[in-house]
Amino acid sequence: MTTDLSPGTPTVRRVLQRFVLPADRDLDVVPLYVDTEGVQLDADREMIGTNKSAQKVNKAASRQAISSGTALHPDAILDRRRLRVEESQRISLGTYFNGFPAGYWRRWTVVSGVRLDITLSGVGASVIVYRSMANGRSQRVDGWTCETSGPSAVSFDLTLVPFVDGGWYWFDVVAGDEPAVIEEATWSAEVPADRAEPGTVTVGITTMNRPDFCAALIGQIGADDDVRSVLDEVLVMEQGTNKVVDDPGFAKAEGQLAGKLRVIEQGNIGGSGGFARAQFETLKAGRSKYVLFLDDDIVAEPESILRAVTFSDLARRPSIVGGHMFSIYAKAQLHSFGEIIDRNRFWWMTPKSAEEQWDFGARNLRSTRWLHRRLDVDFNPWFMCLIPTEVVRAVGLSLPLFIKWDDSEYGLRAQAAGFPTITLPGAAVWHIPWTDKNDALDWQAYFHQRNRFVAALLHSPFPHGGRLIWESLNHQIKHLLAMQYSTVELRHRALVDVFGGPERLHDELGTKLGEVREFRTQFTDAQVSSDPDAFPPVRHSKPPRRGDTSEIPSRPTQLVSAVLGGLRQFRAVRSLSREFPESNLPTMDARWYRLATLDSAIVSMPDGTSAAFYQRQPEQFRDLLRRTLEIHERLYREWPTLSQRYRDALAEVTSPETWESTFIASTEGRQ
Structure with a gap:
């Protein structure tokens, strides 16, 4: 469904994104919210040309840290939405969580223009609004200076027309001869009146013997009043023996959700079984517009939930909206900016135009060209993924794969049915990175x-x-x-x-x-x-001819x-x-x-x-090699008929009715 704002269409103003700061003043995550560094934009690859040596040098240079060691004092964070800027200090909100990803809103939603509203205190404090192009170059758009010591408000009306290929909006604040305070800032838009109210969501969390992480996550969701307002229910699919209900933090988290939490016990049928149960229960209840998947071992930025819901509410057509993953150990490090499937190799990967393991603490958003180009994806991993119930009704529930490829297959299935996936900048969680796991060699x-x-x-x-x-x-x-x-x-x-x-x-x-x-x-x-x-x-019977083999x-x-x-x-x-x-x-x-x-x-x-x-x-070795050659030859020979067999069965395998039988059998096996 596509909606255009033609003349005479009734509209209302809706907040798209709010200025936000770390809930716990964690200095490790500050670079994702507030930037105290300057700009050193890396070289344009078009100017580098095709010389391989020059490309390698440029790639290495683009990853070099530009941090000068400046840091935001924890006391500058007054609360979740208020920031103090010391006299003569300049800070930028051109950051992951506080920049506005205009290219994504331009491409995927009905929004054609945004308004930035800022309330600022501090005589002589200035606000400067910037935009970037898809190639990372930035331009000054507008500015304003506060003339009173008390809170003063200013608005900037900004078009989304020149953001076809990507780009961001953001603002900088420069304090005058006295400290300034950002009291509030929001990005809003005129949207069709029938999209004024946010869609409600059922959150699905699959857990397996991680009661402390899971209880903490429930608490993070329940502690935010605005997040609770869009929740129909939080479902915890308990598949372990070390149960979340027995964790010391569970009772408080349950109380915060005020009757909106339900723990469902079932056998260990994997992540796909847990998330399919969330889809099943959401369809069965018939209340929610969305089902949101969250891993049990993440740390959430609750604002991400609101942003994902808002973006999906205003999407041109029903769309899956996912978040990014930052490392729980190096909290300013982004794992991947988006995932696609190489159809020839049939393997997930980050597109060539992007980089993996990007450290915002070393090189900020404004200095990194590739982060300004819109990245279109095939799927979003299910550590944070919002799926419209309309999509679930149309394409079915997850495949019963236990773990691995359930999320990527679902994205491809939805894509084939006309439902895109968007990985939205500014919506993210912290998670154990894949690089610290052993899942390619173990069970x-x-x-x-x-x-x-x-x-x-x-x-x-x-x-x-x-x-x-x-x-x-x-x-x-x-x-x-x-x-x-x-x-x-x-x-x-x-x-x-x-x-x-x-x-x-x-x-x-x-x-x-x-x-x-x-x-x-x-x-x-x-x-x-x-x-x-x-x-x-x-x-050794004799020393090896070569010593160090680490190269x-x-x-x-x-x-x-x-x-x-x-x-x-x-x-x-x-x-x-x-x-x-x-x-x-x-x-x-x-x-x-x-x-x-x-x-x-x-x-x-x-x-x-x-x-x-x-x-x-x-x-x-020889026995395994022989059998491996035989089975791969058979795969090649039988691929066409085997492929058709799987495709013919897909609708039945992913249907709510088939899954319901699996849930019942799983629960019976647990008793």
Whole structure:
């Protein structure tokens, strides 16, 4: 549905975004709200040209920190919406949470112009309004100077017309000879009268043995009066044994929500089972315009919920609106600005025009060109994702995938039905970053592999899945050369189960995790220990020819390692390696091309808590390689018919009726 503001259309003014400050004065997150640094815009890539060396230098330079060490004093934050600016100080609100992402509002909503309203105290204090273009260059738009010591209000009417490709609005405040105070600031717009009232939302949180995180999150939601006003219900899908209701902070959080909290106990049917339950209960209640997914182990910025709801209310057509993820450990670091699916590889990725792991504390928004270009996405991860119930009715509930690819598949399914996904700047949570997890090698490797292929069978535009089968085979060989036999076996079993068809997905949802974990325990590379003395010391029959191997080799050198590593599988292992490891590799150095040169090694896990003893097993290598080649050949041969089989079953597999049976069976198994 598209609505244009034609002459005579009844309108009302609605607040789109409010000036906001950190709730707890956490200095680590201040750069996301207030910027005390200057501007050093990085070089335009068009001026760099096609020279590869120049491009590499520019890429490195664009990531260099420009912070001069200035910082906002915690006492300057008077409350959530009031900020003191010391005399002669200049601060900018061209930040992640307080800049206005005009390009997104221009592209996806019915809003054609915004008004910035500011209330400021302090004689001689100035407000300067800026805008940026999609290439990051900024322009001064307007300004105003406060002439009284008491609060004075000013408004700026701003068009969204020149923001087709991206760009932001923001304002700076410069104090005069006395401190100034930003008393309030809002961005608002004239919108159709039938969109004046905010849509209400049901929040769905899936939790599994994280009672402290989950209780804290419920408290963050319930503590904000404005957020509570748009809530119909907060649903907590309890799938663990260490329950949120038993956490010391739960009672207070429950009281804040004043009857709007419901805990639903069900078996451990994964994130997809928990979020599908939230969709199911929201449809069943028939009250909410939206269902909002939140991970249980996040820290939320409650204002993000209001922004997501407002944006979706004013969208040109029903749209999924998601938030960004910042690291819970490095709180000014953005994980990704948006996610797309490479249809040829069928893998999620950040678009080439953006950067991953961006630290706003090192380089601010105003100094970073790529952040001003609008980024269009295929899906939004479900750590924070708002889905209209109209979309759920049209395309169904989540696929029963347990974990991995449920969110990306849903985005592609919605996109195919005409419902876009927007990842909205200024809406975000803090979460453990993927880079600190071990999900490509541990039991989750099964779900990565199986669910990726299921999603590709449903949505790949290529008759044999593009490069997916070849890439999967390539990864299997790398894991084999790296002595990661448990990972290879899990990925192999995943592909065997793909042939089982879509009918098995619901039946195995509650049992597959246990099977996978039990199966994995038989492999030495999966037997980890946190005790540093659990493994024997490194010992060689003769010292290695090369000492330090921490440098990343060239691609030709890696290919040589692959060939030699393959040939080594037809040679007997060194006898001493059965008892003693030949190397002790930290996780950042444990790459396949290094492990391929060894007969054994102690390898630490990415989370830093434990390590495992890898040992080369030539017979196992050859058996796994043979089976891997066979199953990938079969995948290629049967892809067209298997793809059609999954596509034909999609509507039934994701229907509320099918899911209801799974919920009932899950609950019965829990009793």
